[in-house]
Amino acid sequence: MESNMKIWRIISVLILLVAAVLFAGCGKPYIITDELKQPLQPGSACNMGSITDELPSDFDPAKKPSAENIDKLKKYLSDALVKKKVFSSFWTNNDDCLYEINGGILDYEKGSSFLRFMFGSLAGSARITVTLRLVDKKTNVIIFSGNFNGKVSSWQEEGDQMFQRVASNFAKELKKEMKKLNKTG
Incomplete structure (x- = not known):
């Protein structure tokens, strides 16, 4: 009888652990600051400004995102914001633009599609926090900002999809903020 109780406790704890792991990633992939x-x-x-390296000083330089990756993120950002009709176009170093988007990479893990293929979501995940x-x-004042996360954990996904998710979430949230202001104003 006592051994049955121990088994049920172990099963209950395992179920709670599995539920905690499953629901841990269910929050929003961004925080508006x-x-x-x-x-x-x-x-x-x-204007598309610079997206700089704000990674910790002890971060391995060989594991930092490449200039090509940062350019991809910028392209996805400009495409997503034009698609959502937040801005009509994007420029680089254009003094006539009223607004500029800039940022910094806070966390980055390139990941490995081979490891994701071999071991599923247990290994090889790619992630970025920007x-x-x-x-x-005109005023050099930040009028909208946030920290945005992108993650790829499936072998079927490419690493670029984490950049697309960051861009899409930024555009979606900015558009939502604009609509909210239009309703109240």
């Missing part, structure tokens, strides 16, 4: 407080000028163009800021260029 500065909400949009004023509407953006409709149809405006935006702080992204929308800046009013």
